[in-house]
Amino acid sequence: MADMTEPHSAVISRLSADFAAISRQLTRVSGDLAELDRILTERPVPAPAPAPVAVPTPPPALPAPQPYWPQYPPPPVYQPWQPPAPVPPKPRPERSEGWIGKLLAVAGVAVTLIGVVLLLVLAAQAGILRPEFRVAAGGVLAAALVAAGWWLNSRPGGRVGAIAAVATGIAAAYMDVIAVTTIYEWVAPPVGLVVAAVIGGAGLTLARRWDSEHLGLLVLVPLIGLAPVVTEGISLLLIGFMLALAAVSLPVQLGKDWIWLHAARIAAAALPLLVALLARYFDGRDDLLLAGACGIAAVIAVVAGLILLPRITNRVAMALLTAAGVLPALCVGLAVDRVVAALMAAAVAAALLAVVLLADRLPGVAGVVRHVLAATAAVAVLIAVTAGFDGRLAGPVLLAIAVVLAVAARNDVVARWTSAGFVVFGALAHLAYAPPDALFEPMPVSAATGVSTLVSSVLLAVAAVVLVRAWDPTESALWVGAAAVMVYAVTTCTVTAGMLVAGGQGGFYAGHMAATILWIVMAAALFGYAARIPREDRSVPIGGGLGLVAAAMAKLFLFDLGTLDGIFRVVVFIVAGLILLGMGAGYARLLEKQDRQVVVKSTENMG
Incomplete structure (x- = not known):
């Protein structure tokens, strides 16, 4: 048993000695590496040496025999763990107390x-x-x-x-x-x-x-x-x-973005003037010097706005302040007669319209400033017209301006709204001299009032059409409203014309007879227009034509049959019936002709 264990003990002893030698060798190598690192760290960096001259190298000598030691990598060097440095808290901002001073x-x-x-x-x-x-x-x-x-x-x-x-x-x-x-x-x-x-x-x-x-x-x-x-x-x-x-x-x-100083400037000029205008209104005195001061304030406001706009960031406020600065000039009617007030409002409107038309050439005016100034100019035009003309002339003038705006500037949103506003005020003036009760009972009409009503009736019907075309010609609801306005305008025109020409019951009956016939003629025109446009675009004119026919039939049986007398009743029924017959036959003939043309074209294309 002792003979078997003795070789085992010897092997263990030799292994133990080998490990001890290896440990001593690694310790010595680690110390040498540390000493070499210290020397290299403290040693200054030498200047770059000149390039060596190539010389023939002798053949490498054979390495001297070394005792066998197993090669092991050096042990890793571990740095002790350190916790991350704490982030210092942000300093609390000191609360400013400058506002107190x-x-x-x-x-x-x-x-x-x-x-x-x-x-x-x-x-x-x-x-x-x-x-x-x-x-x-x-x-x-x-x-x-x-x-x-x-x-x-x-x-x-x-x-x-x-x-x-x-x-x-x-x-x-x-x-x-x-x-x-x-x-x-x-x-x-x-x-x-x-x-x-x-x-x-x-x-x-x-x-x-x-x-x-x-x-x-x-x-x-x-x-x-x-x-x-x-x-x-x-x-x-x-x-x-x-x-x-x-x-x-x-x-x-100049050159400063001081919108509040501009607001104070406008207030310094406009507020005393507005108070003075109110005082003059209650005193009942004309004051041309005060009107002149209002004009000077308007000039200061417009000129200051144009000069300061390029450097102002809040241009909406600048435009509104400019509009406020011309307000006294638009209110001079409180202190002077209508002629002076109309002339001053017209001057303000002309100046602002000139700025609007030159907006692309003036720095800072294009965009929202242009819209604000255009709206202010529209208000000035409205004041000038209502101050310079009485209701019989103001209505037609406003409606004519509305038609011109709707046709000339249909792509501008401010122009469309302005046109709509003028139509509303013109329609109100028209209603003042052609009220609805005048369509149910014959009322005497003076020559001036009658001519004004005739002109405003035509302009109101035209304005209704061009305004819908300017807004959205494909919107059925707009056409329904325009048709109602046109029906009323046509009726007031014919009844007023009958009262001017014949007067009394005869003129009243003749006017209503002509109105009913014109309603059906308008429907026939719509059907004729629908027959000449593509099928997919016919819904709006056909709907309008059917609505007019229904309104005409209702008027025939609910009003004309019981109100008109004698020959007028006979004529309106016969003429309306003949027109309806012609409408039906003509519309069917136009549709059949269009269908034949479509078939012929399709056959030619296939051939």
Whole structure:
């Protein structure tokens, strides 16, 4: 048993010795590699050596015999695990409190300017201080505020206070000039306007230099509310001051995207004018100077809009503000007679239409701005027509304009809506002079009213057709509405013509007889049109023709049979019957002829 186990023990001993030797060898190799890495790391990078010269190499020597050791790869080096660095939390944004300073500054502007107004007005009413001292105190305060604002602007964090101080000083100086001109009358109005314009322009120029729309607003907005207090109401001289302020504020905005300053400019010019127009309306006085001021405000609004549009991003607001700026010019009928109001509205309409027609050549006008200005021009045309003509002429004129618009600008959506609006107003004027009850009882008609009704009836029927063709000629509902309008227009035309020619019962009966016959003639025209167009397009005209035939038959048996008398009843039934017979025969003949042509063409194609 001992002899069998002895070789086994020897083998285990030799293996153990081999593993120990291998371990020592690997430890030595690992140490050498570490030392080599350290040397290479600390050693500077040598300059590149010159290219070696090729020399003949001797044959490789045979390697010296080495003792056999098994080759094993070096053990891997593991880096200790480290947790990822924590992401630092985002710093919480500090809540801005700058709005508090701005709010306090605006409140300071309002309170200070109210104090200036009290100094200039209430102190004068109470007899406190002499006028010279009041005016001088206002001027000194204005100069001190401007100087303080200039000084604050050069200090860190002083911009808000500087803007508020300068705005208060400029507004105080402007109101001081207004008081000197209107209350104390120390200077002539033209001189006062020039001085005020210089002061306002200087303040707004400073707003441009500081690139601050806020400063411009703080100059304009307080003056809109406080200047009428200084003048004790809206006077023509105050309107002149506000128009001067609006005019001088335009150059300082060139190249700036300041839509709110433009809104303040429009308000400064338009609001006092609208209040003055209402006052003149209740006073019942004509004021041509006020109308002229409204015209100047409209010019400022349109010119400012065209100049500033290229740099304004909110062009919809710009277009609406321009429309608001011409509103006083469209409302001058409150203060002047109809002729002046019509001429001014026509001038506004012409100017806006010129801008609309040149929209592609003017920067910023194309698109929504063009649509807004076109709608404003349409309103101006409506005001001009209704102010310049009475109802008997206004109706035909509006309907004629509607027809021209529907034919000439059928592809423009604003033109179509404008045409529809003019048709509505023209139809209302037509109904005022040709009401529905005039179709049931004979009523006397004057020559002027009769001619107006005849013209407006024809134009109303034509407008109904061209308007449907401009909107959607394939829409059946639109044609139904147009047919109803045409039927009413034709009936009022024939009845009015009968009353103008014959008068009394005879003219009334003749008019209704002609109306029924014309209804059937219109139906025959529709059937003839349907027979000449492709089969797939016949549904609308055939439906319209059948509707007219049904309406004519209903009128024949429900109205004409019981209302018409004598020969008129006989004639209308005979003529209507003959036309219906001819319609049936002719329509069937046209259809058969078309079918034969189709067969012949198909045969020729097959052959």
